[in-house]
Amino acid sequence: MGQLRKSITAAAVAGLFFGGAGVAAADSWRELEMRSAGVFFQGDYKWERKFVHRGGFHVVGNLKDTDAGDGHNVYLRAKVEAYDWTRVKGVQKKTVHVDHVFFDGAMLETNQAKIQSCRDRGSLRPDNCSKLREFLR
Numbered sequence: 001m002g003q004l005r006k007s008i009t010a011a012a013v014a015g016l017f018f019g020g021a022g023v024a025a026a027d028s029w030r031e032l033e034m035r036s037a038g039v040f041f042q043g044d045y046k047w048e049r050k051f052v053h054r055g056g057f058h059v060v061g062n063l064k065d066t067d068a069g070d071g072h073n074v075y076l077r078a079k080v081e082a083y084d085w086t087r088v089k090g091v092q093k094k095t096v097h098v099d100h101v102f103f104d105g106a107m108l109e110t111n112q113a114k115i116q117s118c119r120d121r122g123s124l125r126p127d128n129c130s131k132l133r134e135f136l137r
Contacts, residue, residue, distance in 0.1 A: 034130035038067040038119035039074040056103030057113035068093040078115040
């Protein structure tokens with residue numbers, strides 16, 4: 001009986017250890033780069049844990065206007081779950097530091113995010129954006 005109890009305890013401790021390691025890896029920062037004509041974003045992203053920053057998709061990095069002479073602004077746009085697109089605006093001719101968490105306010109954890117970096121070309125011409133990146137938790 002004592003040997004069985006030790007085996008069960010050892011298995012439970014191993015499960016908690018390896019389960020915790022998986023959570024730590026899921027919460028770690030990963031590199032993110034997106035570029036298109038006139039815009040470049042370089043940074044990192046991670047999924048926040050439940051109850052931390054609303055369990056959202058956290059993006060940190062630099063958004064750069066790479067064509068200072070075109071007169072156009074740049075922005076990041078992101079969409080989580082079934083919500084509308086959200087914009088984080090950049091500044092013409094400059095690099096802006098971005099630290100933003102995109103989240104679904106109705107959930108404890110956001111499970112899906114889409115993101116792009118774009119150049120705002122005004123209302124008469126369509127914006128040009130990087131390839132749409134989609135992330136699933």
